[in-house]
Amino acid sequence: MNLKIKNVELKSNLILAPMAGLSDVAFRNMCLKFGAGLVCTEMVSAKALSYKNKKTEDLLITLDHEVPKAVQIFGHEPEVMAEAVKNPLLAKFDIIDINMGCPAPKIVKNGDGSALLKNFDLAEQIISACVNATDKPITVKFRIGFDEKENIAVDFARMCERAGAAAITVHGRTTKQGYSGIVNYEAIKQVKQAVNIPIFANGNCETREDYENILKITGADGIMIGRASLGSPEIFEEILSGKKPDVNKFEQIKYHYETLMKFFPEKAVVLSMRTHLANYLKKEYKNTKLLIELLKMNSYSEIIEKLRQNML
Numbered sequence: 001m002n003l004k005i006k007n008v009e010l011k012s013n014l015i016l017a018p019m020a021g022l023s024d025v026a027f028r029n030m031c032l033k034f035g036a037g038l039v040c041t042e043m044v045s046a047k048a049l050s051y052k053n054k055k056t057e058d059l060l061i062t063l064d065h066e067v068p069k070a071v072q073i074f075g076h077e078p079e080v081m082a083e084a085v086k087n088p089l090l091a092k093f094d095i096i097d098i099n100m101g102c103p104a105p106k107i108v109k110n111g112d113g114s115a116l117l118k119n120f121d122l123a124e125q126i127i128s129a130c131v132n133a134t135d136k137p138i139t140v141k142f143r144i145g146f147d148e149k150e151n152i153a154v155d156f157a158r159m160c161e162r163a164g165a166a167a168i169t170v171h172g173r174t175t176k177q178g179y180s181g182i183v184n185y186e187a188i189k190q191v192k193q194a195v196n197i198p199i200f201a202n203g204n205c206e207t208r209e210d211y212e213n214i215l216k217i218t219g220a221d222g223i224m225i226g227r228a229s230l231g232s233p234e235i236f237e238e239i240l241s242g243k244k245p246d247v248n249k250f251e252q253i254k255y256h257y258e259t260l261m262k263f264f265p266e267k268a269v270v271l272s273m274r275t276h277l278a279n280y281l282k283k284e285y286k287n288t289k290l291l292i293e294l295l296k297m298n299s300y301s302e303i304i305e306k307l308r309q310n311m312l
């Protein structure tokens with residue numbers, strides 16, 4: 001039987017991480033097509049939602065067949081977070097995830113993201129308020145601690161479960177570590193042993209071997225994959241089936257641009273696609289001259305023509 005988060009059944013136990021600026025609607029759908037069990041928007045400010053901020057609302061664009069999908073919200077005020085959960089724009093999402101792991105200084109300074117690892121009481125109030133505001137599963141994504149001095153992962157996970165979280169994702173690094181350095185899978189294992197809700201292990205899963213090892217070490221129910229999916233949405237199939245799927249990178253890139261252009265102006269899409277483009281080309285097309293030329297272009301037709309000449 002497939003893994004479930006409360007009443008939501010996942011297609012597999014390998015799920016896509018929220019990534020600011022990158023987990024857009026097109027990318028999420030490609031990952032789902034290749035077997036991702038669940039996809040998630042990038043983090044969305046609960047406060048900005050309360051102001052009906054257009055840029056924030058744009059992050060909530062989805063496709064009809066995008067199932068199952070989660071939205072991730074961040075903030076530090078329980079009432080504002082509960083209001084966000086009830087926002088009609090969130091109604092189409094199956095799961096609502098709360099960000100308690102973001103290490104970015106401007107987020108932490110504001111008391112959001114991983115600042116909440118230092119404030120269990122407030123974190124608990126936020127989770128409870130969100131749980132009480134909806135019947136949907138509320139999940140929490142957090143890190144193993146703020147710095148190496150304290151490993152709070154087990155206590156924090158127990159608090160999340162007590163407050164009503166339906167699942168948790170643990171990034172096995174501290175806030176201080178940012179995105180590099182050793183991932184502490186032992187700490188994730190301790191979390192798994194301490195709570196009864198599904199646990200997703202996160203950090204540095206790049207291959208089928210990693211996937212098998214991380215599941216073995218941690219005993220986690222599933223794995224969340226972030227950076228390794230960039231430029232390679234097919235990684236979900238590759239890891240789950242153990243076989244490299246046959247993909248056409250040109251068609252992937254074309255789908256990515258054209259899906260985004262259904263919703264956003266060409267200029268904005270060309271800009272937001274730059275990091276994705278670099279990722280798509282990094283493995284098979286290590287031609288830096290080509291990438292430099294592409295990154296200077298401002299129109300989609302110019303970019304796609306150049307890609308056609310070099311990739312087909």
Ligand SMILES: Cc1cc2nc3c(=O)[nH]c(=O)nc-3n(C[C@H](O)[C@H](O)[C@H](O)COP(=O)(O)O)c2cc1C
Pocket residue numbers: 017018019020021022042043072099101102141171179202203204205224225226227228
């Ligand atoms: C560019 C970028 C943006 C990210 N944005 C978010 C975010 O919006 N919310 C979140 O919870 N984590 C965010 N993360 C963290 C990832 O979800 C994930 O926890 C981290 O990259 C570790 O997983 P990985 O080693 O598989 O990449 C971001 C990471 C990257 C690289």
